[in-house]
Amino acid sequence: MTSSGTATAFLVLLGVALLVGPWILGTANRLDRLHVRTDSAWAALDAALARRAVVTRAVAAVCGRPELGVAADEAEGARRPDREAAENRLSALLAGLDRSVLAPALAAELSDAEQRVVLARRVHNDAVRDTLALRRRRSVRWLRLAGTAPTPAYFEIAEPGGDAEASGLVQRVSARVVLLDGADRVLLFEGFDPSRPDELFWFTTGGGVEPGEELRDAAVRELFEETGVALPADELVGPVWKRHAVFAFDGLNYASVEWFFVGRAPVGSEVDTSRFNEVEQRTIRRHRWWSAGELAGEDAVVYPAQLAEELPGVVSGWDGTTRSIR
Structure with a gap:
């Protein structure tokens, strides 16, 4: 390369650096502020x-x-991965408390404490949402602008409702399917709670078990309704996992027991979502096949939370034990 060519290349690189450098610095600073905001929101x-x-x-x-x-001692002393379950157990006990026996001042203080939790949780989850949205940008991931900062996570606990019925927990048993393709990738849907449309998360196919319905039959039915994939009940493996979850969805609080089966999609299967019910049509945005490595490497909110670490175990072969997962 001639000296003039070298000079031209240097000037081009310098120009690119002058254009891109401030953006990289600004984005990194913004991401750092978002992480600080998330940490502060968690502290609150x-x-x-x-x-x-x-x-x-x-x-x-x-x-x-x-x-x-x-229950209060257990919630306060729980490790972060176990905190949601412990706080939800406390919430359930408080929901069933007869508050008429309390002195007005104490009842008011309890109500105030509960509402402060609701507000603090919403502020925290808003901060997590904004941080995840920036971390998920391809440019941010490619340039590793998040550094070693841990991926923030939503804090999911049921909220007290405005009346006795809403404050109670709707009991729900679900049958879910970890549907794998030929490359051992799992099918997940991305959706949201209608009351919090900005908080996106990924989840497996499946749904509620109808009265009198067997778990395996429910799993087969839900799989067909949501994906169009028809599998015989005896081709499902499991249940491999069991998950207890308390969560809010569309204004109701649910206490759910989820049973997970593993199924293999027939070669050439295409996902058909035309049988989605009205709620699914409104709240599910898209679907995607994920490998365990992709799940572990992405800043995605996934339920169950341990899917990435537990998936390789069921791909390699189930040992016959139903494991409890988060």
């Missing part, structure tokens, strides 16, 4: 949950309900 939520635990212990002493105090 943790403080709100701790205050609820303190008030609950006071309520337990007044009412002679030691199980409330035990």
Whole structure:
């Protein structure tokens, strides 16, 4: 290359650096601020949950309900991966509490503590949503602008409703299918809660078990309704996993027990979502086949949360044990 050519190439590279450099720096700084915001929001939520635990212990002493105090202690001392389940157990006990026996001041303090948890959780999840949205951009992932910062996660706990019925938990048993293709990838749908359309998450095919319906039959039915894939019931493996979850969806709080089976899509199968019901049509955006490596490497919110780490075990062969997962 001639000296003039070298100079031209250098000037081009310099121009690109001057154009792209400020964007990279600005994006990295914005991402850093979002991580700080998420950490601060979690600290505020943790403080709100701790205050609820303190008030609950006071309520337990007044009412002679030691199980409330035990649940408050367990929630406050739970590790982060177990915190949602522990807080939901406490919420369920508080939902069934007769508050008419409490002194007005204590009842008001408990209600205030619960509402502060609701507000802090929403602020936290808003911060997580914004952080994940930036981290998921291809340019951010390619340039690794998130550095070593851990991927933030939504905090999913049921919220107290405005009346007794809404405050209760709807019991639900679900049959779900980990549908694999020829490359051992799992089919997931991306959807959202109608009351929080900006909080996107991925999940397996499946749904509620109808009265009198067997788990395996429900799994086959749901699989066909949601994907068009028809599998004989005896071709499903499992249940390989069992998951307990408490969550809010479309204004209702659910206590769900989910049973997971594994199925193989026939060669050449295409996903057909034309049988989606009205809610599914409104809340499911798209579907995609994921490998375990892709799940582990993406900043995606996936349910069950342990899908990436547990998937290789069922791909290699089920050992006959139904495992509890998050």
